């Protein structure tokens with residue numbers, strides 16, 4: 322039986338990843354650690370946790386004592402736990418930095434002593450290179466993995482998150498090299514789908530449409546993002562984890578995961594108005610939050626080439642599934 326650990330597994334990506342692992346990998350036991358800071362023991366998560374192949378452990382990964390209760394023989398570790406959600410970057414930047422960095426350091430310190438090292442996947446973020454995009458204005462679009470990573474303004478609380486991911490990548494690279502931990506880093510780009518909370522742009526717009534809010538506030542309509550449906554996203558993560566050759570590399574490999582389709586927030590809202598069969602009479606356009614980049618589009622040719630991954634869900638279909646889920650909440 323393979324032993325898989327998913328940290329932050331009660332959250333958005335974790336929940337869908339666990340579902341995928343349960344379906345795909347019948348010969349595995351899945352351990353889930355989450356302190357429920359953001360993830361919830363809601364109906365969806367409780368029903369998945371009732372599966373006898375899942376063991377849910379509620380605990381805080383910043384607490385060193387917590388690790389004493391854990392076994393040290395996992396085959397795969399997907400490290401997702403972090404404080405995520407744009408609101409928190411501005412409201413509690415010190416906690417974002419502390420939790421995101423400390424959870425990662427503690428985990429790396431824990432697994433460096435495993436008798437057999439697990440395969441380790443760290444979820445960084447597109448925000449790790451957002452500072453470079455903001456500063457140089459001319460990074461290649463679509464953006465490949467090997468662009469510079471910078472924090473362009475330590476006084477802007479938004480960079481607490483990007484900064485924690487940037488330093489996280491460096492931690493993973495050097496712990497992996499020093500302690501021979503077979504590791505990869507992925508940078509998710511705007512994953513969306515059911516059970517994504519209420520803060521991400523797609524749930525937030527969907528909920529405002531469901532509530533028929535008029536006038537309708539639309540933040541940064543001209544900005545563009547690439548939106549990747551969650552089932553495609555978790556498939557990418559699992560494919561990477563299963564590809565032995567990636568872990569044979571001397572260096573830690575880094576992959577962008579996202580869609581190649583660039584969509585403006587205005588276009589996104591138009592799509593959702595159509596799906597919701599409702600449109601406000603008045604739209605109030607609001608400026609972007611400080612530090613939010615104008616364009617973001619990942620170059621995903623590396624993951625496509627190495628594991629043959631391609632997104633399967635069109636934006637229209639993904640938005641419809643997501644909207645329907647929020648409508649039936």
Ligand SMILES: NC(=O)c1ccc[n+]([C@@H]2O[C@H](COP(=O)([O-])OP(=O)(O)OC[C@H]3O[C@@H](n4cnc5c(N)ncnc54)[C@H](O)[C@@H]3O)[C@@H](O)[C@H]2O)c1
Pocket residue numbers: 328329330331332333334335354355356357358359360361380381382383400401402403404405406420424444445446447508509510511512513
């Ligand atoms: N959703 C995206 O599009 C996206 C984009 C870029 C990066 N990421 C990264 O992917 C990972 C998962 O993202 P998500 O969208 O599922 O976020 P999420 O907030 O839904 O999930 C993170 C989970 O970590 C848990 N957690 C936080 N602090 C913890 C601690 N100290 N101990 C144990 N658990 C803790 C939270 O309770 C939550 O359930 C995060 O690292 C995030 O930064 C996500």
